[in-house]
Amino acid sequence: MPLDGFRLLPGCLDADAQAELAAEVLALTARAPPYRPTIPGGKPMSVEMTNLGPLGWVTDGARGYRYEPRHPLTGAPWPPIPARLLDLWAQLADPDTPPDACLVNLYGAQARMGLHQDRDEADFGFPVLSVSLGDTALFRIGGLKRGDPTRSVRLASGDVCLIGGAARLAFHGVDRIIPGSSRLLPGGGRMNLTLRRARPRGA
Secondary structure: OOOOOEEEEOOOOOHHHHHHHHHHHHHHHOOOOOEOOEOOOOOEOOOEEEEEOOEEEEOOOOOOOEEEOEOOOOOOEOOOOOHHHHHHHHHHOOOOOOOOEEEEEEEOOOOOEEEEOOOOOOOOOOOEEEEEEEOOEEEEEOOOOOOOOOEEEEEOOOOEEEEOHHHOOOOEEEEEEOOOOOOOOOOOOEEEEEEEOOOOOOO
16 A cells, blocks of 8 residues: 555546646647656656746756756746646645646656656655546556555546655656547647645745
């Protein structure tokens, strides 16, 4: 079983809310085009990504993992986080301090995400809030060590999960997606929206 602090809310967003949110995010990403970053060492990731909000999570072979206020390819500030996502954060994560970063990961049929920890933020007291749109993902979550036992969970379109408390630094990843399991996104695939608070409280 996942550590205490992992909370899954299946079907948190209904079909209309999913369609509206997906359309809004896709429109915003026209101003911040998704790209395929590289991890330290220079290997490209299999997902495409972009960001929304004051800060965006980025990585490259030279400087590694970090948050930046501008798109690394265009130099433009990231578009704003949609109000629907800010409301969801206030309801489920923290009513007083808003997220300042929303990572948008786009998964094609062959994309996956290896086991990792979300640890580039200043205060781990804030949870990570993840919204799934489009094709179902086989999500894997373990413990605080890479070699700890893991559990596989299916994340369908409209599902929301919260990773906080004892699970805040749990290793997690995406083994694969199930192509064709949703018709939400044009051309198929999965969109994952990950809301985080990168800066300290009060910053």
